[in-house]
Amino acid sequence: MSDAVPDVARAEIVGAVRRALAKHGYARLTTKKVAAESEKSEAFFFYHYDTKDDLVVAFLDWATERSAERLAAIDSDDPVTRLFVACDVLVGDYEDEDDRGINVAMMELLSHAPHDEAFHDRLSAYKRSVIDELAAIVSLGIESGAFRDVDPEATAAYLLMTADGTTGAVMALGMTDVGEKVRERLFDYLTSTVLADGVSPPAAFA
Amino acid sequence: MSDAVPDVARAEIVGAVRRALAKHGYARLTTKKVAAESEKSEAFFFYHYDTKDDLVVAFLDWATERSAERLAAIDSDDPVTRLFVACDVLVGDYEDEDDRGINVAMMELLSHAPHDEAFHDRLSAYKRSVIDELAAIVSLGIESGAFRDVDPEATAAYLLMTADGTTGAVMALGMTDVGEKVRERLFDYLTSTVLADGVSPPAAFA
DNA sequence: GTCTATAGCTAGATAGAC
């Protein structure tokens, strides 16, 4: 994928970019601030990557991959559990500071995507893949009879958009009360509209 | 509100900031680029505002006010119509280039809010006011018997978060197909979960 | 491969004429 940057170097770089983004945001990111988040010098970063933007793209590649893996790693054969946990993961956890920083940074890059093709391409592909993943879960549930006969793609898109919006208000603005209420409505939606009659939500979400 | 910047000057400035943000995004915004979007010189902007960030805040004040007014201006006494139209407005129109630019810019400022108190304060207040506005519509509908007895605040928050997330994917990434599907699911949600039995959505949304 | 030092530029902001 990325042209032969050694794994240790990339890990160091991605970590420093991640911390610098969490501390200063993309709009105020400088290569000095990135270097300040590691033991390495500024030149170290320019040896491995050509430009500052390449550093950010390396972070973005890492972040999208990480998020996709977290979804894929949901460990259950039951479509009901998988769908609830997936939505839970997508909304995110405000208390997890690292996660919050990563999510806010991804959002800042997303909102800058109209002006940066690399951001646009990676984030469109990522969003698309999440929708596909959710749609696959929905399809499974329909086949198994646990879900109603909803439109998998449309339902997946709808769920992701709700989770995305919530991430913004909760992670970026700290409106945790809104987060709680939306979570409740979201799980209620799954229960009343996606789950088939007589199917219950997982215990943790009831 | 803002300390005595003449209305004509402010209009000129807000317009230039708006166009510069639409063209370059917040992360790449410079005062030179702002000035390039007007007939005025760079010094003109610094005569009326002390710092570059004050210019952006002036834009943000204008943008939040504009969005709030658009919601408040929905011209109907019928809670059903008002709720559907409000959601429609909140999701926004991808085809409207100005609206798209404004929405994407607001999103970029939102995602930078953890690092800028002025952004944080204005956007939290704005989001809160939209939730209040939506909740008021929901309460009205419940009183009139057009809506079920849902939780107005939670429902309002839930609807806004879905609209916000959709704005991101549609306006910033151009995923218009996702926008269509989410709109459909969103209006379906309103119809099946918020509207009382036997109440129909407005003709335009059926 | 990684460092220190610095080039070269552009940013935000100001001075002073009008």
Added chain:
DNA sequence: GTCTATCTAGCTATAGAC
């Protein structure tokens, strides 16, 4: 009030020692 000209700081990126 608005302009042109310009200052200074801080940025991205590179050169050259090790």
